[in-house]
Amino acid sequence: MLLYNSLHGKKEPFAPMQADHARLYVCGITAYDYCHIGHARSAVVFDVLVRYLRFRGWKVTFVRNFTDIDDKIIARAAAEGISPEAVAEKYIAAFYEDMDRLGILRADFEPRATEHIPGMIRLTESLIAKGHAYATDQGDVYFRVRSFPGYGRLSGRNIEEMRSGARVEPGESKEDPLDFALWKSTKPGEPSWSSPWGPGRPGWHLECSVMSEELLGLPLDIHGGGQDLTFPHHENEMAQSMADTGEEFARFWVHNGFVQVNAEKMSKSLGNFVTIRDILAKFQPEVLRFFLISKHYRSPLDFSYSSMEESEKALHRIYQTIALLEEHAGRSKWSDAELPPEVPAELASLENEWTRSMEDDVNTAGALGHVFGAVRLANRMLENKSWQKSSGGRDLGARILRDFQQWGQAMGVFQDKPGQWLEQLKLTRISRNNLDVGQVEQLLAARQDARQAKDFQQADALRAELSAMGVAVRDTPDGQRWDVL
RNA sequence: GGCGGCAUAGCCAAGUGGUAAGGCAGCGGUCUGCAAAACCGCCAUUCUCCGGUUCAAAUCCGGAUGCCGCCUCCA
The missing domain is CATH 1.10.730 (Isoleucyl-tRNA Synthetase; Domain 1)
Structure with missing residues (x-):
């Protein structure tokens, strides 16, 4: 089969590296809020990929992680007045509720970042030892981007052009603005783990490098995620892993396109943020799934x-x-x-x-x-x-x-x-249109009487009334049947 | 500014060299006392525009126009 490989920008014949066994790693969610339509698309796209690879007869080992420690989680914890751990638990549980309804198969491994801290520390130490990373006096560790010649290969950019755009937070002491954090020293009140550089927490990109290697081995057959993750997340993952192993990190990079709402990017500031829950309050889950697969996975998809x-x-x-x-x-x-x-x-x-x-x-x-x-x-x-x-x-x-x-x-x-x-569809539509079933049944009974009396004019008037409510009546040998339009 | 993507009927959407899938809407029909429910049929000589390559292009090349995404947390 052919798969589009973002690494080379073209479709390439795909087959697992190990005979008949495909190994996939897909970036899951950061658990700090309810999942939106974009998460649904990514989940469905890779669910279909996994299903199809299996359908084709390959054994598939599929890993999808949860980021359960991160700035956004900490911010959310402060906002909700609960611990970061509780925030992660809450939204991971919500993720499962939503994804189960969408028929997303569970991954074979669903690791959480906080379960792999020792591995992340080891990788960081190894990168320092190899000269690809450095610790600062503040207890932060940064990846030395210029030490890795392939940087920019995945996202198609070169280091010189990126310099102006890179940003340095106040208080950071990077050697180069392009460098990114492997380990962040803890600020007061934040969750932390002890490390050779003092108490701190891992940078975001590290977890995927570590967990994919531990659970699947490198190189991966397929690494997937949303298109927006290409840079910097995937570029950085690739840099870390390849700088450490000296080998290819993933053979195929697969990225799904974005969901837009009313032809605009979905964002909280635009107020066009649509969660899976919003949609499933009005439609059957399979309808959303059908909608998501009715356009090619790499194209932008406009939700309405x-x-x-x-x-x-x-x-x-x-x-x-x-x-x-x-x-x-x-x-x-x-x-x-x-x-x-x-x-x-x-x-x-x-x-x-x-x-x-x-x-x-x-x-x-x-x-x-x-x-x-x-x-x-x-x-x-x-x-x-x-x-x-x-x-x-x-x-x-x-x-x-x-x-x-x-x-x-x-x-x-x-x-x-x-x-x-079909029955569920009817119930869904009844509730979506706020139909009064009792009233519908009254009208149906009246129409039944009118028809028996051959008063077709009255029967048709009642049909028109029902129709105006969005109810279609059909006469069958077993009596009247009705559907919601 | 840099990088990338997309432009196919009223709307949504497949199709990457061989003569335009499919869905929704619309129209015609079957069924029906009637019927907007169900089913069947019809519905782009043409693929944003202009050039070029070719026996042949929606599909390849060059140019123009328009839209979008990424470059900063983001699926």
Whole structure:
């Protein structure tokens, strides 16, 4: 399969270094707030990557860390009046709640920075010993960026051009503004660990270097994260690790694109910050997941509630067809007829195209297009009276159901029972539209009476009233059924 | 200022040399007493613009315009 490697700026054939065993490390969250839509995208993108690598038959060991000590956590602790540890616990728990709902698989290892302090101290000592880092009188340790010739390779920048932009905090005594902290001396009241340089805490970039090496070994097959982490986080991780080992740190760097809200960067200052919880209060989790995979993972993605509604309708269409296919599969009698050969051939072609899309840099957007191809094919078969009751139709229906199952597993969607999903959709929409179910039922009962009395004018008036409320009524042999639009 | 990305129908969105997937909306139809629910069908001679390469370009090259991201904590 092809994967876009940020290190070289192009798609490259991917295969694990060790036979059949892919090792991935993805930067997780800093646990200082509820997860937003951008965290959801990153989580879903790498969840799909892991699922697909496994679907393809490779063994995958997947590590996703938690940063549980950091400036933002300390600031949040002060704001909430609780300890930094409690802040991290709280938001890690919230992370699991949100991600479980989105169907994100747990990683094989989910290490926390504070569990790996000794390793970080060892790496820092080693870098000092090799001349790549230095301690200051204040008890800070900095990485000597100019001692590592490859610096800037990942993010595509060169040291000379960066000088003006680098910043030096007051009180820092760096040799060079570009240098970054490996170890920070503690300020009063902050969490700290004892170290050869006095009490302090690790710099942010260090944890990923240490934990990835300890849990997976270097070089990693894939190191992932959001595009914004490319610089400085990943550049610095790479510099630390490579300066220490002298070897490649990660073979493939994979970065997901940003989520924007109303075509602007999401930020607290713009007031367009959308958390996963905000969205899941209005939509089923799978709709968000579907929305996130409906565009290629490297492109910017613009979030809006109207896009969510479109995704909801699209997903509804798929579940609707799955429901029809399952019902169809329950038939007891089948004629001997076969389908015209081009019909199963069309399905075979869609199956190939689905795989081709996924093999091409995990193109879920393209793959979904072929899923809809199968939806249409299924519906065409179901609509055709002679196809529908033929053994050829039975086989085609079973094969499409199996495809949906497999495709869904690889992408982390279509896993629910269709009846349940459709019912849940109705409940979600009722609550989103603040519908008064009692009132709806009253109107339905009145319409039922009117229809029985053949007072179609009154029945239609009631339908119009319901419709104005966003309720669609459908008359079936079993009576009235209603859906929320 | 430096680096990078993107511009495809009303909207969203695949497609990296061989003649434009898919979703939403819209339109036509099936079903229905009716039906905005379901299903089927139709819907870009054309891919921001201008040049160039080629038998052939949305896809490659050069230029223009517009939008965005990173360069500072950030998925």
